[in-house]
Amino acid sequence: MCTGLRFTDPEGNLYFGRNLDVGIDYGKKLIITPRNYPLPYKFLDDSKTVKATIGMGIVMDDYPLYFDCCNEDGLCIAGLNFPHYAQFSDGPVDGKTNLAPYELMMWVTQEFSSVAEVKQALKNVNLVNKALIDSLPVAPLHWLISDQHEAIVLEQSRQYGLRVFENHLGVLTNSPDFAWQMTNLCNYTGLTPHDAKPQTWTKQNIIPLGVGTGSIGLPGDSVPASRFVKASYLNANYPTVEGETANVAKFFNILKAVAMVKGSVVNVKGKYEYTVYTACYSAKTKTYYYNLYNDFNLHSCQLTDEQINSNKLIVMDA
Numbered sequence: 305m306c307t308g309l310r311f312t313d314p315e316g317n318l319y320f321g322r323n324l325d326v327g328i329d330y331g332k333k334l335i336i337t338p339r340n341y342p343l344p345y346k347f348l349d350d351s352k353t354v355k356a357t358i359g360m361g362i363v364m365d366d367y368p369l370y371f372d373c374c375n376e377d378g379l380c381i382a383g384l385n386f387p388h389y390a391q392f393s394d395g396p397v398d399g400k401t402n403l404a405p406y407e408l409m410m411w412v413t414q415e416f417s418s419v420a421e422v423k424q425a426l427k428n429v430n431l432v433n434k435a436l437i438d439s440l441p442v443a444p445l446h447w448l449i450s451d452q453h454e455a456i457v458l459e460q461s462r463q464y465g466l467r468v469f470e471n472h473l474g475v476l477t478n479s480p481d482f483a484w485q486m487t488n489l490c491n492y493t494g495l496t497p498h499d500a501k502p503q504t505w506t507k508q509n510i511i512p513l514g515v516g517t518g519s520i521g522l523p524g525d526s527v528p529a530s531r532f533v534k535a536s537y538l539n540a541n542y543p544t545v546e547g548e549t550a551n552v553a554k555f556f557n558i559l560k561a562v563a564m565v566k567g568s569v570v571n572v573k574g575k576y577e578y579t580v581y582t583a584c585y586s587a588k589t590k591t592y593y594y595n596l597y598n599d600f601n602l603h604s605c606q607l608t609d610e611q612i613n614s615n616k617l618i619v620m621d622a
């Protein structure tokens with residue numbers, strides 16, 4: 305399971321990140337791709353990076369395979385599992401901008417500075433079923449893409465092809481598709497942070513006892529639909545707060561509420577699903593914050609001018 309999240313503070317600064325929930329640790333690293341790094345593409349001409357990018361991922365064949373990342377202009381993208389739905393074409397399609405799914409993150413962060421630009425370019429994109437190396441599986445993902453102004457979801461499925469959704473909630477989880485999650489959300493319009501009202505049923509007075517009666521029915525289980533509703537409800541109702549410390553705390557507090565605790569879910573491989581890390585990028589200070597399942601210290605890495613202008617990948621143990 306995974307949950308992606310974004311919101312802005314009262315000044316419009318973006319906070320973006322995710323829970324990465326899996327049964328194994330992929331050996332994640334904190335990776336900074338500087339400007340001027342030579343990037344091999346499968347379907348586009350090789351090029352040098354132009355925007356420094358920071359995020360979590362692994363490096364393979366000198367290629368940064370990000371799980372989530374943000375560029376120096378504050379454009380961010382996270383990949384979340386989209387099993388049973390994600391489908392990519394067998395080969396490139398003539399006349400399209402063909403990309404392998406693993407290339408999407410670098411294409412977005414290198415070519416663009418805003419979601420508006422990405423939306424325009426996505427009109428001609430086709431995702432091709434190709435991994436970086438043939439021995440790697442192609443991850444069946446969909447993506448949350450955001451800047452300080454807006455967020456979108458990108459999905460490519462057998463039934464609908466490539467679709468882009470406006471995402472006003474700032475939340476993404478897993479399957480089924482985003483349109484389904486939005487319809488399902490309509491079942492929860494009764495939820496309110498305020499206490500339920502007293503009622504009289506067949507002459508019997510019933511009064512709400514204690515706090516939280518307005519949100520009875522807020523899901524607490526781990527399926528993607530439940531995490532989608534819960535994270536959306538919390539993101540919508542969490543008060544706006546001032547300053548980086550309080551906004552980063554807000555981010556981690558919301559994601560903590562949909563995090564996976566070992567033992568609650570055993571996946572098909574017999575492994576405990578757990579929140580391997582939680583990350584939040586602050587676009588204002590260009591800082592990537594994260595904590596780990598067994599380490600609640602708040603780690604952070606701020607993009608420096610030196611890193612931005614280096615020409616080597618900077619790979620740090622997370």
Ligand SMILES: C[C@H](CCC(=O)NCCS(=O)(=O)O)[C@H]1CC[C@H]2[C@@H]3[C@H](O)C[C@@H]4C[C@H](O)CC[C@]4(C)[C@H]3C[C@H](O)[C@]12C
Pocket residue numbers: 305306324325326330362369370371383384385386387406435436440441442443444445478479528
């Ligand atoms: C498993 C991760 C997503 C976690 C998630 O959404 N879990 C939900 C489970 S469920 O739906 O609810 O069942 C995804 C996110 C990013 C993925 C990785 C990135 O795409 C980078 C490479 C891409 C390669 O093709 C495969 C390995 C890989 C290193 C991917 C492994 C794995 O699929 C990752 C780590």
